[in-house]
Amino acid sequence: MDSSAIPVIVGLNAGIAFVLIFILLSTQLQTSVIQHVGPSSNWKTFIINVPDVTLVTIPEGASSPLSDHNNFEPAVIKVVLGVNNTVRWINEDLVPSSVVADDESDPEFAKATAFPDDSYHQSTPISQSQWDVIPSNIFLKKAQTFQFTFTKPGEFGYHSVPHPHKHANVIVLPASGK
Numbered sequence: 001m002d003s004s005a006i007p008v009i010v011g012l013n014a015g016i017a018f019v020l021i022f023i024l025l026s027t028q029l030q031t032s033v034i035q036h037v038g039p040s041s042n043w044k045t046f047i048i049n050v051p052d053v054t055l056v057t058i059p060e061g062a063s064s065p066l067s068d069h070n071n072f073e074p075a076v077i078k079v080v081l082g083v084n085n086t087v088r089w090i091n092e093d094l095v096p097s098s099v100v101a102d103d104e105s106d107p108e109f110a111k112a113t114a115f116p117d118d119s120y121h122q123s124t125p126i127s128q129s130q131w132d133v134i135p136s137n138i139f140l141k142k143a144q145t146f147q148f149t150f151t152k153p154g155e156f157g158y159h160s161v162p163h164p165h166k167h168a169n170v171i172v173l174p175a176s177g178k
Contacts, residue, residue, distance in 0.1 A: 051084055052083070052084055052086060053084065053086045053087070053088050053147070054077055054079050054084050054085075054086065054087045054088070055087075055088050055089075055090065056072050056073065056074065056077060056087060056088070056089045056090075056168070057072070057073050057089070057090055057091075057092050058072060058073075058089065058090065058091040058092060058093050058097045058140065058160070058166075059073050059092050059093065060092050060093050060094065061093060062092075062093045062095075062097065062160075062163070062166060063093050063094075063095035063097065063163055065163075065165040070165055070166065071165070071166050071167070071168065072089070072158075072160075072166060072167075072168035074168075075167075075168045075169070076168065076169045076171065077168075077169075077170055077171065078171045078172075078173060079150060079170065079171070079172055079173065080172075080173045080174075080175065081150070081151070081152075081153065081172060081173065081174055081175045082175045083175070085149055085150045085151070085172060086147060086148070086149040086150075087147065087148055087149075087150065087170060088145050088146070088147040089140065089145060089146045089147075090140075090143070090144070090145045091140035091141065091142055091143065091144055091145075092142065092143070093142065094142055096139035096140060096141050096142075097139065097140055097160045097163060097166070098113075098138055098139050098140065098160050098161050098162075099113055099140070099146050099148075099158055099160065100113045100114075100115070100158055100159055100160065100161050101113045101114075101156065101157075101158050102156075102157035102158055102159060102167075103157070105154060105155075105156060106150065106152060106154060106156050108148075108151065109148055109150065109156055109158075112148050113146075113148075113158065115138060115161070150170065150172045152172065153172050153173060153174045154171075154172055155169055155170070155171050155172075156169065156170045156171075156172065157169050158170070
């Protein structure tokens with residue numbers, strides 16, 4: 001065999017291996033969107049790595065109204081039912097924080113974020129007597145998370161008690177994405 005043919009054969013084998021691996025992985029990955037191009041085409045468009053959980057952070061310094069990062073990040077998120085409608089909040093601040101629904105437009109979200117004394121809709125600092133009855137699991141300490149899965153479309157505001165400057169929204173779109 002001619003020694004100049006060896007790199008070509010190795011290159012072809014590598015190319016064939018790459019294509020086979022791609023085909024194997026493509027058939028095993030969860031695909032959220034498959035788009036056929038033309039009525040008789042076999043082409044597919046895959047959207048890969050669509051997260052099923054949407055992350056919102058409470059950044060370091062968010063407890064201070066004077067901080068450059070004094071809100072939930074991002075402050076507005078859009079999620080799609082059945083795709084990424086589970087939202088996970090994580091506190092990266094040293095100061096405990098909360099996620100509290102603004103109202104009962106989504107009763108399940110309101111219930112999941114409610115304070116024991118029904119002050120979940122309150123956007124002003126709570127009194128000492130209210131602090132005394134709040135279980136410690138209501139507030140997220142540094143690195144703790146809270147997760148909720150939205151099940152109906154709409155726009156749902158939330159805030160942090162005791163940080164009235166922190167306010168954000170979750171926009172939940174129907175499964176069609178419209």
